[in-house]
Amino acid sequence: MGKVVIFSAPSGSGKTTIVRALLERFPQFEFSVSATSRAPRGCERDGVDYHFFTHADFMQAVSENRFVEWEEVYKGTCYGTLRSEVERIWAKGHVIVFDVDVIGGINLKRIFGSDACSIFVMPPSVEELRHRLEGRGTDAPEVIDRRVAKAEFELTKAPEFDHVVVNDDLDEAVEQTVRILDTFTGPLR
Numbered sequence: 001m002g003k004v005v006i007f008s009a010p011s012g013s014g015k016t017t018i019v020r021a022l023l024e025r026f027p028q029f030e031f032s033v034s035a036t037s038r039a040p041r042g043c044e045r046d047g048v049d050y051h052f053f054t055h056a057d058f059m060q061a062v063s064e065n066r067f068v069e070w071e072e073v074y075k076g077t078c079y080g081t082l083r084s085e086v087e088r089i090w091a092k093g094h095v096i097v098f099d100v101d102v103i104g105g106i107n108l109k110r111i112f113g114s115d116a117c118s119i120f121v122m123p124p125s126v127e128e129l130r131h132r133l134e135g136r137g138t139d140a141p142e143v144i145d146r147r148v149a150k151a152e153f154e155l156t157k158a159p160e161f162d163h164v165v166v167n168d169d170l171d172e173a174v175e176q177t178v179r180i181l182d183t184f185t186g187p188l189r
């Protein structure tokens with residue numbers, strides 16, 4: 001078994017931004033491409049951002065036990081970590097990077113135990129979270145309302161993670177993440 005790094009956060013905290021910065025700097029980390037039953041957004045590409053499944057195909061994969069974990073993250077929309085992704089990335093000797101919702105992150109930590117480092121990306125405030133979601137410009141106002149409402153619950157789960165990184169200043173948050181991973185994987189180059 002190799003190592004895994006789990007990033008979870010309320011949507012809009014800047015988790016994807018931090019993960020991208022990490023992946024650009026350190027080639028030993030590789031992103032686990034999840035499957036989802038939602039439609040692609042903006043310039044998202046199949047097999048790169050997500051494996052885009054129909055709802056029926058997603059449920060077929062569930063029945064075939066092809067997921068390490070999966071969840072209906074938003075009503076009617078499922079997301080899951082494919083076993084094939086875990087095997088593919090470990091076969092290359094890379095460290096897996098998961099970007100999953102808060103419940104998925106807690107579940108993955110339970111599954112991978114001490115081979116996993118779980119990081120909760122915390123927004124400076126709920127107001128700033130809403131501001132970032134509005135600024136990102138990818139979600140309709142009612143979707144933003146749903147994400148903010150969910151954030152209130154998700155924030156209560158932060159203590160269940162190995163580390164909490166507050167993403168106020170982005171560069172500082174990335175540096176703090178690098179320091180955490182330096183300890184977890186051994187010196188990063």
Ligand code: ADP
Pocket residue numbers: 009010011012013014015016017018132133135136167168169170171
């Ligand atoms: P998540 O993956 O957690 O949903 P994103 O990485 O998509 O969040 O970030 C949400 C929005 O906030 C994006 O528009 C991103 O550019 C912006 N953002 C990320 N980090 C910061 C930060 N430290 N300060 C201000 N804006 C940020």
Ligand code: 5GP
Pocket residue numbers: 009010011034035038069070071073079080081082099100101102103104105
């Ligand atoms: P989005 O629709 O904004 O891409 O993602 C919505 C939420 O689903 C995010 O919190 C994201 O981290 C989460 N997510 C993405 N992939 C997975 C996965 O494989 N499992 C779980 N549990 N959540 C996921």
